[in-house]
């Protein structure tokens with residue numbers, strides 16, 4: 001007898017299966033791809049601390065590319081770049097902060113933990129629909145012969161397009177407004193070349209977030225270092241991308257041709273091109289987290305945290321999956337999903353989302369996306385350009401000029417500054 | 426900035442593994458597309474699988490699809506797209522996703 005069917009062996013599903021199996025439940029973990037991670041693409045960096053009390057010393061075995069010890073935020077215009085750059089040796093030693101890793105490796109590793117705990121991983125199998133009796137989900141249909149599977153609890157961990165949540169009426173069929181599209185190129189470069197270009201050594205790595213590089217389409221870009229490759233990509237509002245008629249790969253080409261980025265990727269060869277959607281609606285557009293007989297986790301529930309400087313989906317997926325797996329037994333016994341919702345509320349998953357609920361709107365706003373990159377770049381260029389024999393202009397005059405050139409009123413700047421202070425407090 | 430792509434699109438897609446299924450997992454009803462004013466799928470599909478035809482319709486091939494969902498999310502007309510996942514084990518296989 002199966003107690004729990006988990007659909008999707010991404011981070012959310014693997015974490016849920018791991019905890020439910022540890023609790024002694026019979027767990028089936030379904031994955032439509034030939035192996036976990038085969039359908040999944042992200043930036044990316046995994047922030048692993050969420051695993052501290054589940055897999056002690058996880059960092060000794062996680063399939064890491066590089067440990068991120070340096071993090072930069074870069075604001076770009078066509079001709080300018082302003083970077084805030086931070087590095088710390090603390091992130092290069094246990095318990096670490098984040099690592100670059102590929103999903104085929106990472107998702108496989110985490111699903112392996114669930115299997116070790118006793119979950120049954122079934123790959124090459126699509127959950128094609130829900131089995132509903134009365135108003136209760138009692139199982140899933142699959143594309144296997146005689147493929148109906150029944151269980152007192154289904155955990156939907158089927159990602160951003162979650163057709164299970166859609167079928168249950170929890171998620172609208174389309175919602176381009178709250179989605180972004182991410183496209184990524186993995187570019188090979190010799191390890192030493194990466195070390196040299198990015199100023200790192202050994203297994204140290206760099207995470208660069210980019211703003212202002214997407215032709216005014218709300219979004220941003222990224223460059224991450226892997227062992228012997230770079231991950232370079234953009235994440236853009238689906239609605240605005242479609243309206244702009246710009247092709248997504250052109251945005252990556254732009255990025256790679258930018259004077260600040262081109263020297264990093266020179267001579268690099270394309271190893272793989274990938275694309276995936278991201279739910280970016282944040283707290284105000286979460287999917288209802290449960291319906292009778294079913295819990296919704298990870299991206300399926302819209303739990304990816306996309307708030308400007310943060311793009312954390314894997315750790316949030318794991319956090320919600322752990323909560324679902326831990327509460328599964330009680331939910332099966334009582335038939336009430338309240339313990340799952342309560343566990344999420346008590347964890348970083350909903351706390352961080354609630355705190356940053358205003359971020360998606362602010363970060364994707366027209367001024368932050370299209371005007372402020374130019375404004376700050378012009379301001380800094382003004383400060384550091386030595387225009388002798390002309391005397392240096394005052395900072396306030398420079399700010400006024402930069403604001404005017406970029407079509408920003410000072411009162412907007414003050415208002416957005418205050419809004420930013422409230423959103424990120 | 427430039428509008429060019431630095432690598433031919435076919436070469437780009439050659440870097441991705443596809444285990445092509447016999448069943449087409451996405452079907453486009455070109456008759457519906459003919460009355461579509463945005464043709465949003467054409468530029469937005471990251472795999473560039475939607476080709477406008479001279480009669481105003483769409484020619485679509487499912488074989489090199491990322492299964493990302495972009496097309497049905499931006500699609501302008503009800504009923505133009507039938508969208509499902511490929512049968513288990515088929516479709517795109519990412520190695521460095």
Ligand SMILES: Cc1cc2nc3c(=O)[nH]c(=O)nc-3n(C[C@H](O)[C@H](O)[C@H](O)COP(=O)(O)OP(=O)(O)OC[C@H]3O[C@@H](n4cnc5c(N)ncnc54)[C@H](O)[C@@H]3O)c2cc1C
Pocket residue numbers: 007008009010011012013030031032033036037038039040041042043044045046047125126127128157158159160163181182183184233234235275276277278297298299300304311312313314315316317510
């Ligand atoms: C471009 C990009 C960059 C990103 N960068 C980062 C980053 O740097 N750091 C970070 O933490 N997050 C990042 N994210 C977000 C992160 O990838 C997601 O939030 C995370 O993968 C969500 O995990 P999940 O388990 O909920 O869903 P997924 O990882 O999408 O897993 C869902 C699984 O379910 C399977 N599945 C779906 N439907 C079915 C079905 N019907 N039957 C069987 N199996 C099914 C899929 O094959 C898949 O394996 C990024 C996302 C993108 C797109």
Ligand code: SF4
Pocket residue numbers: 453457458459461462463464465466467475483499500501502505506
């Ligand atoms: S957007 Fe939809 S209706 Fe319009 S051309 Fe594309 S598939 Fe057809």
Ligand code: SF4
Pocket residue numbers: 451469470471472473474489490491492493494495496497
């Ligand atoms: S799912 Fe994505 S890759 Fe496939 S056809 Fe639609 S937009 Fe293109």
